[in-house]
Amino acid sequence: MTDNSSALVVFSGGQDSTTCLFWAMEKFTKIQAISFDYGQRHNIELQIAEKICEKYSITHEILAVNSLKELGGNSLTMDSMAVTFEATENSLPNTFVPGRNIIFLTLAAARAYQMNITNIVTGVGQEDYSGYPDCREEFVDSMEKTLRLGTDKAFVIHRPLMFLNKAEIWELSDQLGHLQEIIESTHTCYNGIRDQLHDWGYGCGSCPACKLRADGYRLYMEKKNGI
Amino acid sequence: MTDNSSALVVFSGGQDSTTCLFWAMEKFTKIQAISFDYGQRHNIELQIAEKICEKYSITHEILAVNSLKELGGNSLTMDSMAVTFEATENSLPNTFVPGRNIIFLTLAAARAYQMNITNIVTGVGQEDYSGYPDCREEFVDSMEKTLRLGTDKAFVIHRPLMFLNKAEIWELSDQLGHLQEIIESTHTCYNGIRDQLHDWGYGCGSCPACKLRADGYRLYMEKKNGI
Numbered sequence: 008m009t010d011n012s013s014a015l016v017v018f019s020g021g022q023d024s025t026t027c028l029f030w031a032m033e034k035f036t037k038i039q040a041i042s043f044d045y046g047q048r049h050n051i052e053l054q055i056a057e058k059i060c061e062k063y064s065i066t067h068e069i070l071a072v073n074s075l076k077e078l079g080g081n082s083l084t085m086d087s088m089a090v091t092f093e094a095t096e097n098s099l100p101n102t103f104v105p106g107r108n109i110i111f112l113t114l115a116a117a118r119a120y121q122m123n124i125t126n127i128v129t130g131v132g133q134e135d136y137s138g139y140p141d142c143r144e145e146f147v148d149s150m151e152k153t154l155r156l157g158t159d160k161a162f163v164i165h166r167p168l169m170f171l172n173k174a175e176i177w178e179l180s181d182q183l184g185h186l187q188e189i190i191e192s193t194h195t196c197y198n199g200i201r202d203q204l205h206d207w208g209y210g211c212g213s214c215p216a217c218k219l220r221a222d223g224y225r226l227y228m229e230k231k232n233g234i
Numbered sequence: 235m236t237d238n239s240s241a242l243v244v245f246s247g248g249q250d251s252t253t254c255l256f257w258a259m260e261k262f263t264k265i266q267a268i269s270f271d272y273g274q275r276h277n278i279e280l281q282i283a284e285k286i287c288e289k290y291s292i293t294h295e296i297l298a299v300n301s302l303k304e305l306g307g308n309s310l311t312m313d314s315m316a317v318t319f320e321a322t323e324n325s326l327p328n329t330f331v332p333g334r335n336i337i338f339l340t341l342a343a344a345r346a347y348q349m350n351i352t353n354i355v356t357g358v359g360q361e362d363y364s365g366y367p368d369c370r371e372e373f374v375d376s377m378e379k380t381l382r383l384g385t386d387k388a389f390v391i392h393r394p395l396m397f398l399n400k401a402e403i404w405e406l407s408d409q410l411g412h413l414q415e416i417i418e419s420t421h422t423c424y425n426g427i428r429d430q431l432h433d434w435g436y437g438c439g440s441c442p443a444c445k446l447r448a449d450g451y452r453l454y455m456e457k458k459n460g461i
Contacts (some may be wrong), residue, residue, distance in 0.1 A: 021377040074302045076342050105347040106340040106383050113340065117305050120332040141384040149383050151377040157368040158332050 012036035014126035014165070015119045017111055018067070019043075020056030022208070022220060023130035023168055026176055029058070029183040030167045031128045035040045039122070040067045043105075043114050046076030051201065055194045070114060075107065075199040108141035109150060116154045116162055124160050132176075144169050173223025174230065181231070195220045239263035241353035241392070242346045244338055245294070246270075247283030249420045249435070249447060250357035250395055251417025253403055256284070256410040257394045258355045266349070267294045268342050272334075272345040273303030280430065282421045297341060302334065335368035336377060343381045343389055352389050359403075371396050401457065408458070422447045 014031050018040035018199045021154035031038050038197060042056045053069055108131060115127050131142040144166070151164045168176055180189045189208070194201065196210035196217050203209065207224035210217035228234075241258050245267040246249045258265050269283045279294055287294035326451075335358060342354050358369040367373060371393070378391045394402055407416045416435070421428065423437035423444050430436065434451035435446035 008440040070304055071300055073298055074341055075344075077297055078341065078348070105344040105387075106381070109340040109380060109384050112338065114301055114305065117302075119331040121305070122253040140386040143383070146383040149376065153336060153380045154333070156370070156373040156376050157336050159333075159367040180308065233377065 010037075010123050011125070012137065013122075013124045014038055014128050015115055015122070015124050016040045016128040017042075017115050017130070018056050018060070019130070020052040020054075020059060020101055020194055021130070022150070022180075022189055022195050023132070023176060024141070025189055025193045026180045026183070026185075027128050027130040027167055028063075028065070029180065029185045029188075031165070032063070032065075033183065034165075035126065038065050039124070040065050041118055042067065042069045043072045043111055045068050045072040045074075051199050052194050055192060059188075070118070072110065072114065075110065106141070112150050112164065113154065116158065116160075119162070120158055120160055125160060126165060127162060128165045128167070130168050131166055132171055134170060134172040134175075149181075173219050174226035177223055177227035178230070190224075203206060237264075237350050238352065240349070240351045241265055241355050242342055242349070242351050243267045243355040244269075244342050244357070245283050245287070245423055246357070247279040247281075247286060248357070249416055249422050250359065250403060251408075252286060252416055252420045253407045253410070253412075254355050254356065254357040254394055255292070256289075256407065256415075258392070259290070260410060261392075262353065265292050266351070267292050267296065268345055269296045269340070270299045270338055271296050272299040272301075278426050279421050282419060286415075286419055295345070297340065297345070299337065332448040333368070335366075335373075339377050339391065340381065343385065343387075345375045345386055346389070347385055352387060353392060354389060354393045355394070357391055357395050359396060360399060361395075361402075400446050401453035404450055404454035405457070408454070417451075 012035055014035040015029050016024065016031050016038060018028055019042060028038070028040060040056070040060050042053055044050065044053055047088045057067060096137040112127065112129065119125065119127055131147065133143045147164055147166055151162060154162045171179065180186050191204070191208065193208065195208065200211040201209040205221065207213060209222045210220065212221065239262055241262040243251065243255050243258050243265060245255055246269060248395060248416050255265070267283070267287050271277065271280055271282055288312060309394040339354065339356065346352065346354055358374065360370045374391055374393050378389060381389045397405065418435070419432070420435065422435065424441040425438045428436040432448065434440060434448045437447065439448065
């Protein structure tokens with residue numbers, strides 16, 4: 008029988024998916040988390056994901072996805088390629104792995120299927136999506152339909168951050184009572200730097216992911232402090 | 235620039251996808267083939283796929299997909315599970331890997347994306363689909379839309395066998411001039427048996443895949459010979 012009180016959270020250990028994890032803990036009785044080891048260069052994420060799940064006693068699985076590395080051709084998995092954030096000839100930054108979210112959501116759905124869970128939670132959002140087409144609402148709607156049709160199971164893909172910008176994501180984590188946890192535990196930096204704790208968290212401070220995180224934090228703090 | 239004269243064929247070495255390969259060779263100027271090594275028990279398919287591509291000088295890639303084996307839970311990848319074809323409590327035969335075709339089509343699309351190819355050819359069909367939801371037209375339509383939205387690339391998933399039954403698939407391969415090749419080269423048998431050549435090809439003759447293949451052959455021969 009389908010268990011509507013449970014949800015499977017697609018969980019990277021980053022700010023967004025950790026906020027989703029806390030969101031899901033409020034909304035569902037039972038939470039499971041799944042992370043993907045796809046040969047990402049910033050795989051410190053996976054250790055952080057594990058730690059957070061341990062702390063909150065959430066069952067956590069790290070599923071190996073070798074195929075993305077084998078497909079190669081992008082800077083998030085290829086050691087030899089410099090991370091740039093300018094648009095390539097395909098008009099997308101070279102951190103784009105074509106179809107990455109389709110694979111992740113499908114694997115999450117396959118695992119959820121086996122556990123009779125139909126609620127899947129993802130942290131993707133289209134506000135700060137820097138051109139990634141597989142973060143848009145229209146894509147997630149279509150993905151949800153494809154999963155339903157492909158499995159005959161009434162999956163719901165929850166995407167609580169879809170229309171939130173980074174400042175609003177900070178606000179949500181504060182409302183959920185986990186602002187400090189997000190600052191200290193979660194990882195965002197594309198360069199995997201964790202040597203200095205800024206007010207917004209750890210990171211190199213100069214890659215676009217750090218900048219987005221830090222700027223959002225500053226904006227939310229200004230709002231919170233009435234500046 | 236997108237190359238409309240090329241196509242990437244999702245190619246298992248089985249009867250259906252080999253017929254699709256010959257279909258694509260007629261329709262497109264340049265063909266590439268991709269197969270998936272997902273820990274299938276009948277991996278003799280992959281060797282056959284390789285041989286056929288060599289014979290017709292088609293560039294062929296075998297991409298390793300470990301995730302499906304790691305997800306486990308079905309008889310096509312688990313050595314310990316008997317192959318049964320009766321419906322399980324989910325009303326699907328236990329050869330069903332949830333989301334398998336979503337993964338395969340997405341990985342094919344990711345590779346096609348890198349090669350600037352938008353035409354993808356798959357042998358799935360809903361006539362003899364024995365309950366697999368991810369073989370239906372409605373699913374493939376939704377998958378195509380999801381791929382387009384997720385990558386901003388105008389993928390077309392060609393599915394020439396969608397509404398053909400097995401006898402009609404035999405007929406198509408005959409029309410394409412490759413009936414004998416299909417009989418002698420392709421593999422269908424779930425049990426991986428290839429010790430005796432029947433008039434319809436190799437196989438155990440008793441698993442549902444062999445029965446479907448043999449029955450379809452007989453029906454087409456009766457039609458061809460005007461019986």
